[in-house]
Amino acid sequence: MRQLIAVADCWRQARRVIAFTGAGMSTESGLPDFRSARGLWKQRPESLATMEALVGQPDEFYFFYQWRIAKLWSIQPHAGHQALAELQKAGYLSQVVTQNVDGLHQRAGCREVLELHGTLRTVSCLNCQAVYDSRTLVPEGSEWERAYQEGTYRHGQECRCPKCQGLLRPDVVLFGEPLPSQAWQSAIAACSQADLLIVIGSSLLVAPASYCPQAALDNRAKLLIINQDSTSYDQQADWIVREAAGQVLVKLRNLILAMQ
Numbered sequence: 001m002r003q004l005i006a007v008a009d010c011w012r013q014a015r016r017v018i019a020f021t022g023a024g025m026s027t028e029s030g031l032p033d034f035r036s037a038r039g040l041w042k043q044r045p046e047s048l049a050t051m052e053a054l055v056g057q058p059d060e061f062y063f064f065y066q067w068r069i070a071k072l073w074s075i076q077p078h079a080g081h082q083a084l085a086e087l088q089k090a091g092y093l094s095q096v097v098t099q100n101v102d103g104l105h106q107r108a109g110c111r112e113v114l115e116l117h118g119t120l121r122t123v124s125c126l127n128c129q130a131v132y133d134s135r136t137l138v139p140e141g142s143e144w145e146r147a148y149q150e151g152t153y154r155h156g157q158e159c160r161c162p163k164c165q166g167l168l169r170p171d172v173v174l175f176g177e178p179l180p181s182q183a184w185q186s187a188i189a190a191c192s193q194a195d196l197l198i199v200i201g202s203s204l205l206v207a208p209a210s211y212c213p214q215a216a217l218d219n220r221a222k223l224l225i226i227n228q229d230s231t232s233y234d235q236q237a238d239w240i241v242r243e244a245a246g247q248v249l250v251k252l253r254n255l256i257l258a259m260q
């Protein structure tokens with residue numbers, strides 16, 4: 001608790017606080033890790049999440065994303081998402097930078113969320129670029145999941161643009177596609193002006209995600225890491241909390257708002 005009080009004190013006085021979130025933030029909402037949905041896919045997710053699969057194996061591609069989108073909309077932001085949103089409303093959080101595509105921060109009420117890998121909340125038309133809520137892509141009823149297991153699943157009209165009949169795609173970054181440069185540049189720019197960076201549920205192992213903490217450290221920002229496992233920035237961190245993100249963020253919110 002003493003450590004959290006020190007963190008809350010620093011957080012309250014910081015002028016630009018950035019939260020950087022990864023997969024660990026979402027698992028507490030019960031979002032299943034699609035990589036571990038063992039046996040559900042007929043091939044590795046890495047080969048499904050590609051434009052080649054959309055074109056060459058549309059049934060596999062669409063089922064993969066329909067399943068993920070359906071699961072995504074069946075869960076809710078957890079108390080940690082709410083705590084960040086409340087801190088932002090109270091003026092204690094400048095920006096959220098996330099590796100997650102689930103949109104849970106926005107659903108909790110966060111603004112200014114930079115999504116480094118795109119989003120599963122929307123789909124867009126490959127032909128006319130019209131954008132739709134991703135629930136458009138999910139077939140009605142529950143038969144489609146069983147049909148896939150039985151090998152009779154076929155993608156249908158829900159995968160077509162209502163305006164022009166072009167194929168819809170999820171607005172996530174597929175393997176082989178470039179990362180959204182606007183979001184990345186904004187994220188690096190935000191981190192390079194931060195005086196406190198809070199890393200939540202990310203191991204920071206992979207570049208370019210690892211550039212964000214480095215940009216903050218180059219600005220002499222304080223670094224708080226909330227992650228169950230070790231990260232590649234543990235050495236440079238001012239504080240490390242190895243607890244579930246939700247409960248830590250709730251405690252910090254309570255401390256910060258009580259200090260007002």
Ligand SMILES: [Zn+2]
Pocket residue numbers: 125126127128129130161162163164165166
């Ligand atoms: Zn269209």
